[in-house]
Amino acid sequence: MxxxxxxxxxxxxxxxxxxxxxxxxxxxxxxxxxxxxxxxxxxxxxxxxxxxxxxxxxxxxxxxxxxxxxxxxxxxxxxxxxxxxxxxxxxxxxxxxxxxxxxxxxxxxxVDLAQLVFSVSIVAAAVALTFKDYVTNMINGLIIMFSDRLSLGDHIKMGEHEGKILDITLINMILQNEDSDMVIIPNSVVFSSVIINQSKQNIKKLSIEFDMSLNNGYTPEYLENYLNKVISNYAANVMDKGLTVKTIALNKDAAVFKAMVLLRHYDKVKEREIRRAINTALIRLSATLKTE
Missing domain, CATH: 1.20.1300 (3 helical TM bundles of succinate and fumarate reductases)
Known part of the structure; x- marks a missing residue:
């Protein structure tokens, strides 16, 4: 390099x-x-x-x-x-x-200078009206480039999109998600969206939402203990007491929980392994309840 x-x-x-x-x-x-x-x-x-x-x-x-x-x-x-x-x-x-x-x-x-100025003014006005979205994207792109809030290589989350910033052009921002797909987002959308810059945080948060039937009677405390045993093999990557489970919503037949894990540092491979281990454990727990 x-x-x-x-x-x-x-x-x-x-x-x-x-x-x-x-x-x-x-x-x-x-x-x-x-x-x-x-x-x-x-x-x-x-x-x-x-x-x-x-x-x-x-x-x-x-x-x-x-x-x-x-x-x-x-x-x-x-x-x-x-x-x-x-x-x-x-x-x-x-x-x-x-x-x-x-x-x-x-x-x-x-070209005559006076005529040039007049012509450029008319053309500029026409271009601004016709391609206002592109002009807005270009201005927003320059603002993002000179901002210290987002940088090339940062891992961000924006709405349903999450990934690493590969490039910022005058028209759009290019992300690489965990599936190595290239996600192209217009700068105007980036500029007006709520963005979580995970690279600027001292710790990395991993969150998983899941449903549990009310008939099971499981509490957040029980689920915390259960999932802590699941991620015990990842103690080097997870902060002490870094897993919490809280209730998001209570529906007629099920409760919506959210498990949040605080990681010591950003490691996409380990994050994927921990997420998979938690999801697998929750699937097995649900399957066990159904058989019973």
Missing amino acids: IEDRERKTGKELLMIAVKAIVYLFLVYLYLNKPAFYVEYPSVNKIAGAVMVFLGPSLVVSILRLIIVYWYIRKHKFKSNIKDNFILGINRITSILDTVFFGLAILSLLE
Whole structure:
């Protein structure tokens, strides 16, 4: 990973160097006005358009590299860190490069500035109305990227979805659930939802809801003792007295219970084993009651 990061940084520096060389060469030609510039006006026009793109793009690339380097040094991160702030800077850089490219095209077409401002205003208003959901997603995506509440790699729970954050784009957030499925959620939904960030907690909570017939007469205390024996083999993963059972609801024929287990640390494999052991024990308990 470190070698990949160093290789990527080397490519970024090489790209900046290439941009700088090409830009300085075009500036030299612009100042000295060689003969072929006069003989071929289209070459002069194309070179000017390239300068319109390369100049601002070069400045933004250098600023991005400085900001990312400063941010990593300030927080003492590893060079291969994946962070929301860096992700947000990369997205903004891509957006600005797209804007600079559009300006270069307009410069090549020699669009009048006043007419350009008027046209862009109309187009921007039309785009905002037509693609307002996409614009909202993009704005929410940038807000999420620069937030310290959610980070790449965090394990979150949002409604019926639970998983690890793999990526945050300008349009959506990508989660990987426990079945290794990719769940794509629009940023507007993420921004307006209640999210439990389990990675930011000191402990991990595992909860299981289940029903028991009222005829069985089982109390939360009995079920706690029963399930504590079931998870005794996982003492290294479960906190002392970390299993509790409480009553969620009482229906006509059954009681709804919730078993909550406090884990010492996040371990998806062990969490899955503990959940399976508890579910299996509850199924066997129900089956035993039915046979009796």
